Amino acid sequence: MGYVDTQITNQLLDAPGAAAPAVELSGVTRVYGARSAAVRALDNVDIAFAAGSWTAVMGPSGSGKSTLLHCAAGLEKVTSGRVRVAGRDITDASDAELTRLRRTVMGFVFQSFNLIGSLTAEQNVAMPLRLAGQRPPRRVVREVLASVGLADRARHRPGELSGGQQQRVAIARAMVTRPAVLFADEPTGALDTRSARTVLGLLRAMVDDGGQTIVMVTHDPAAAASADRVVFLGDGRVVDRLERPTTRQVADLLARWEE
Known part of the structure; x- marks a missing residue:
């Protein structure tokens, strides 16, 4: 099985007539180190993620999937190429601009939850709005917690919650600003x-x-089968994809690329 043509991949992820891409990487390369020690984590990647879609990114260890996520979210600078999120070119954005976008346009959910242990669930959820200089009404925060099934845990601190409940608090925190794009890194890995x-x-x-x-x-x-599509990476390139995946299809294709 060879590499998929990146133009074909783009067309499949952002089909004609679909909304403009929410996230787009154009010719993105990310290199760590220099000269003989250089490692090319991403190799001239062209990929677009349509607005209102859910894409799972998979691949063997070292394939570049976490680097792709970090570059797409502006958490890492690309070596070359361009990155656009919600219509904004973030490739050369300043730290201040990226911080503002992360508080308004982007949301993040990680495997480690990243909750503040000394704060209650509702205080953790309200934090992005407070960092943006807003004073969120308690009613709004409680509504978001209720939407993730934690209306009765608003006053509990992370240490008083199970792992699944903590991740739901993290999702509520990401939801409260209604971000255009949510970046999730192994959100179910510890559950x-x-x-x-x-x-x-x-x-x-x-x-x-x-x-x-x-x-x-x-x-x-x-987890990948819950998404609309799955993109597979290998050696820093897009090598395959699945539309409307099933768990068996994902497992079979992943096993094939890990051989």
Whole structure:
């Protein structure tokens, strides 16, 4: 199985008639180190993620999937190429501009939850708005917590919550600003099967009901099968993809690329 033509991949992810891409990487290369020690984590990647879609990014260890997510979100600078998020070219954006965009246009959910242990669930959820200089009404924060099934846990601190509940707080925190794009890095990696299913259902609702865009890195075929499509990376390039994936299809294709 050879590499997929990047133009074909773009057409499939951002089909004619579809909304403008929420995230677009054009000719993106990311190199770590220099000279003989240089490692090309991304190699001239062209890919677009349509607005209102959910894409899972998969690949063997070292394939470049986390680097792709970090470059797409402006967490890492690209070596060459351009990155656009929600219509904005963020390639050369200043730290101040990127910070503003992360508080308004982008949301983040990570495997490690990244909650502040000394704050309650509702205080953690309100934090992005407070950092943006807003004073969120408690009613709004409580509504977001209720939407993730945690209305009765608003006053609990992270240490008083299960792993699945903590991840739901993290999702509520990402939802409260209604970001155009949610970047998720292994969001179910630390969860049991039942909690993972709940979290995936919440992400699905963000796309179907909220029209938001999700770009998610995962190693779990079941999690990937919840997405609209799966993109596979190998050696820093897009090597394959699946539309409307099933768990079996994802597992089979992943096994093929890991051979």
